[in-house]
Amino acid sequence: xxxxxxxxxxxxxxxxxxxxxxxxxxxxxxxxxxxxxGVYQYLPLGLRTLNNIENIIRDEMxxxxxxxxxxxxxxxxxxxxxxGRWEKVDVLYTLSSDRTSxxxxxxxxxxxxxxxxxxxxIAGFVQSYRDLPIAAYQIQTKFRNEPRPKAGxxxxxxxxxxxxxxFHVDQGDLDAFYERATxxxxxxxxxxxxxxxxxITFASGGAFSKYSHEFQTISEYxxxxxxxxxxxxxxxxxxxxxxxxxxxxxxxxxxxxxxSKLEELKAIEVGNIFKxxxxxxxxxxxxxxxxxxxxKKMVMGCYGIGPSRLVxxxxxxxxxxxxxxWPESVSPFKAGIINLxxxxxxxxxxxxxxxxxxxxxxxxxxxxxxxxxAGVKFADMDLLGFPWQIVAGPRGLExxxxxxxxxxxxxxxxxxxxxxxxxxxxx
Amino acid sequence: xxxxxxxxxxxxxxxxxxxxxxxxxxxxxxxxxxxxxGVYQYLPLGLRTLNNIENIIRDEMxxxxxxxxxxxxxxxxxxxxxxGRWEKVDVLYTLSSDRTSxxxxxxxxxxxxxxxxxxxxIAGFVQSYRDLPIAAYQIQTKFRNEPRPKAGxxxxxxxxxxxxxxFHVDQGDLDAFYERATxxxxxxxxxxxxxxxxxITFASGGAFSKYSHEFQTISEYxxxxxxxxxxxxxxxxxxxxxxxxxxxxxxxxxxxxxxSKLEELKAIEVGNIFKxxxxxxxxxxxxxxxxxxxxKKMVMGCYGIGPSRLVxxxxxxxxxxxxxxWPESVSPFKAGIINLxxxxxxxxxxxxxxxxxxxxxxxxxxxxxxxxxAGVKFADMDLLGFPWQIVAGPRGLExxxxxxxxxxxxxxxxxxxxxxxxxxxxx
Numbered sequence: 135x136x137x138x139x140x141x142x143x144x145x146x147x148x149x150x151x152x153x154x155x156x157x158x159x160x161x162x163x164x165x166x167x168x169x170x171x172g173v174y175q176y177l178p179l180g181l182r183t184l185n186n187i188e189n190i191i192r193d194e195m196x197x198x199x200x201x202x203x204x205x206x207x208x209x210x211x212x213x214x215x216x217x218g219r220w221e222k223v224d225v226l227y228t229l230s231s232d233r234t235s236x237x238x239x240x241x242x243x244x245x246x247x248x249x250x251x252x253x254x255x256i257a258g259f260v261q262s263y264r265d266l267p268i269a270a271y272q273i274q275t276k277f278r279n280e281p282r283p284k285a286g287x288x289x290x291x292x293x294x295x296x297x298x299x300x301f302h303v304d305q306g307d308l309d310a311f312y313e314r315a316t317x318x319x320x321x322x323x324x325x326x327x328x329x330x331x332x333x334i335t336f337a338s339g340g341a342f343s344k345y346s347h348e349f350q351t352i353s354e355y356x357x358x359x360x361x362x363x364x365x366x367x368x369x370x371x372x373x374x375x376x377x378x379x380x381x382x383x384x385x386x387x388x389x390x391x392x393x394s395k396l397e398e399l400k401a402i403e404v405g406n407i408f409k410x411x412x413x414x415x416x417x418x419x420x421x422x423x424x425x426x427x428x429x430k431k432m433v434m435g436c437y438g439i440g441p442s443r444l445v446x447x448x449x450x451x452x453x454x455x456x457x458x459x460w461p462e463s464v465s466p467f468k469a470g471i472i473n474l475x476x477x478x479x480x481x482x483x484x485x486x487x488x489x490x491x492x493x494x495x496x497x498x499x500x501x502x503x504x505x506x507x508a509g510v511k512f513a514d515m516d517l518l519g520f521p522w523q524i525v526a527g528p529r530g531l532e533x534x535x536x537x538x539x540x541x542x543x544x545x546x547x548x549x550x551x552x553x554x555x556x557x558x559x560x561x
Numbered sequence: 562x563x564x565x566x567x568x569x570x571x572x573x574x575x576x577x578x579x580x581x582x583x584x585x586x587x588x589x590x591x592x593x594x595x596x597x598x599g600v601y602q603y604l605p606l607g608l609r610t611l612n613n614i615e616n617i618i619r620d621e622m623x624x625x626x627x628x629x630x631x632x633x634x635x636x637x638x639x640x641x642x643x644x645g646r647w648e649k650v651d652v653l654y655t656l657s658s659d660r661t662s663x664x665x666x667x668x669x670x671x672x673x674x675x676x677x678x679x680x681x682x683i684a685g686f687v688q689s690y691r692d693l694p695i696a697a698y699q700i701q702t703k704f705r706n707e708p709r710p711k712a713g714x715x716x717x718x719x720x721x722x723x724x725x726x727x728f729h730v731d732q733g734d735l736d737a738f739y740e741r742a743t744x745x746x747x748x749x750x751x752x753x754x755x756x757x758x759x760x761i762t763f764a765s766g767g768a769f770s771k772y773s774h775e776f777q778t779i780s781e782y783x784x785x786x787x788x789x790x791x792x793x794x795x796x797x798x799x800x801x802x803x804x805x806x807x808x809x810x811x812x813x814x815x816x817x818x819x820x821s822k823l824e825e826l827k828a829i830e831v832g833n834i835f836k837x838x839x840x841x842x843x844x845x846x847x848x849x850x851x852x853x854x855x856x857k858k859m860v861m862g863c864y865g866i867g868p869s870r871l872v873x874x875x876x877x878x879x880x881x882x883x884x885x886x887w888p889e890s891v892s893p894f895k896a897g898i899i900n901l902x903x904x905x906x907x908x909x910x911x912x913x914x915x916x917x918x919x920x921x922x923x924x925x926x927x928x929x930x931x932x933x934x935a936g937v938k939f940a941d942m943d944l945l946g947f948p949w950q951i952v953a954g955p956r957g958l959e960x961x962x963x964x965x966x967x968x969x970x971x972x973x974x975x976x977x978x979x980x981x982x983x984x985x986x987x988x
Binding site: 170259 | 568591594596597600601602603605608611626628629631632633634636637655656658671678682683686687692695701702704718
């Protein structure tokens with residue numbers, strides 16, 4: 135993409151309503167634009183980033199046998215009454231349809247989670263133990279009536295979510311799938327560049343399992359606090375810190391009075407997986423005929439991860455004073471070409487040729503073809519945060535060279551045009 | 562995909578609540594499942610179909626320079642007050658947030674269209690005539706408080722929509738882009754297999770242009786009536802039929818009393834494009850500095866097409882007594898393999914080998930590996946509607962042959978396994 139094709143522009147100052155680092159950076163760079171508190175528009179660069187993250191998640195869910203579906207936002211009140219969550223979930227957006235007819239429910243919820251639609255749908259297809267296990271997931275927009283949405287893309291009223299639901303004959307089968315899902319989650323954070331700072335955190339488990347698990351990315355901007363077992367990627371959250379029995383179970387060799395062994399860290403919750411047991415299959419009578427001919431309730435698990443929150447998390451964790459620093463896997467473009475003398479026939483041709491050759495190789499390339507000063511272009515390209523920059527100016531081109539800069543390390547290397555193309559070719 | 566991986570199943574009877582042909586077929590085949598009137602869940606096969614259609618639309622929008630974005634569902638009331646549509650749009654879903662804070666608007670709309678968010682957003686980036694034209698589009702879920710949503714996927718309360726908005730320096734530039742967008746729409750219907758039955762229909766234009774245009778697919782199940790100029794793909798709708806001046810302008814050689822020349826047809830509206838003029842740029846003061854230094858309002862166009870409605874339209878128009886009949890471009894799978902004797906070592910191996918070879922070639926293949934009767938498998942595969950069927954049984958395999966059937970024409974051909982693979986390889 136050429137910058138002349140892009141309608142967004144960078145700005146030096148962030149919108150004053152933005153108090154979070156992620157929203158400041160992403161809106162200054164033209165990735166997102168705020169419509170109101172907690173509600174953002176994804177602009178071309180932001181949507182490309184979001185899509186890259188969603189595709190990584192999709193790939194990992196497919197690998198463990200998840201089948202992708204798409205469920206609706208509008209849910210009938212009766213489904214939420216059945217689970218007791220119509221009254222209980224205080225962030226539930228509800229509305230009334232004033233055009234009732236016999237066929238249409240009057241009160242509706244905007245779904246913040248989808249047990250209330252996936253459970254009866256799956257129950258409609260399952261008859262026997264042979265039909266299980268099933269894992270169905272979707273990547274879709276969710277809604278929460280957040281009282282104070284001040285954290286940019288971290289805690290929105292409207293946000294993107296991947297939610298998977300699994301259905302099993304018994305607890306043992308759920309446990310085995312839960313392990314595989316845990317590993318799939320670890321893979322997602324690894325592929326998004328957050329692997330080395332994301333902890334598996336033990337949280338309280340509810341009625342049907344001892345623990346649930348959160349994935350927490352260490353960040354000084356985080357709203358959560360977790361306690362890490364030093365030298366590991368294991369942590370516990372506040373709910374578990376006072377539970378001595380749990381500590382003994384989770385921490386090898388734990389003795390009473392060892393809290394001091396745990397490292398307190400600020401973190402961002404980037405995922406949550408949960409064994410639901412039969413809580414929802416009971417509410418919707420989601421049952422199957424087991425091998426022995428008896429009817430049993432399905433045992434369920436759920437697995438959530440927020441792609442839009444990941445955009446914000448990566449923006450906060452992997453940026454510097456000059457702007458965003460995307461890992462290659464999620465960056466909207468692999469490299470940006472800076473033409474130091476737009477309008478000069480020779481530099482224009484060299485840049486156009488590189489742009490064409492790299493695009494042909496399958497690489498997603500951004501080309502700053504504007505007639506702006508070198509200083510403006512350098513600053514903008516740093517703010518945009520693509521992993522590689524190719525700087526082409528008349529002096530280097532005399533010798534047939536360009537400068538290739540790594541955005542994260544700042545390392546610069548002069549090389550021939552051919553070498554630059556070879557280095558940055560391909561997806 | 563193997564049928565044993567798929568959790569959906571076909572059914573002989575449609576849900577009694579479904580009165581439309583599209584919803585009956587799609588739910589019997591397990592493509593969609595009804596959550597409530599006008600609100601559907603897309604199951605694995607349905608989502609694949611929807612994605613194929615959305616990707617065709619995306620490709621055509623990109624070709625005419627559209628940049629993809631993603632705008633929110635939750636809109637603040639004030640934006641809709643500015644355009645006068647808070648009160649005026651009777652299908653607008655509205656809700657109140659009971660958790661107001663200073664930063665959050667109290668009353669919200671669920672957007673059925675996005676002029677109210679795209680116009681101020683674009684206005685924030687445009688300064689000069691050099692920044693125009695801009696075309697931004699999204700593919701996203703929309704909401705309409707439909708009083709009687711009885712037409713299955715045709716008229717939902719929640720549905721998928723591609724909406725593009727274009728911004729221009731003047732009417733002439735809008736007119737030129739509008740022509741290109743018209744051709745892009747024609748390409749979409751052509752690629753979706755509806756080209757030969759989709760008409761460009763003149764409709765009333767509102768304050769800023771003489772006509773808008775609807776794309777209407779001829780169908781006996783259609784809710785609209787259009788009047789076709791025989792032998793052409795041009796039609797007019799009810800709004801225009803009594804406007805003699807318009808008829809003279811649209812129909813070459815028209816003389817008063819020639820209505821009789823027009824053919825009355827039932828049709829489904831599958832797209833709508835509209836010249837908005839400055840209606841919305843005035844409401845949001847969306848202006849730019851023109852060449853002569855004066856400030857001018859941007860001239861806008863909008864271009865809508867419903868991918869979920871297209872799923873329903875193709876299901877209605879291209880099906881037969883036995884079920885769905887997808888064109889290759891939108892079908893969830895290119896071909897389905899029927900193993901006539903699952904459990905037989907030789908047929909199992911032949912089917913597995915074909916499945917592997919075709920998948921390796923890049924073709925999306927469905928494999929019915931269930932232990933069911935041939936009759937059940939034939940009926941199910943016809944209902945599912947993939948364009949090609951490969952039938953493998955012990956008798957043919959003795960000779961090294963399989964039967965390849967075209968779902969649309971019913972034509973069957975016996976051929977070697979190698980020929981079948983060669984015929985159906987690739988995307």
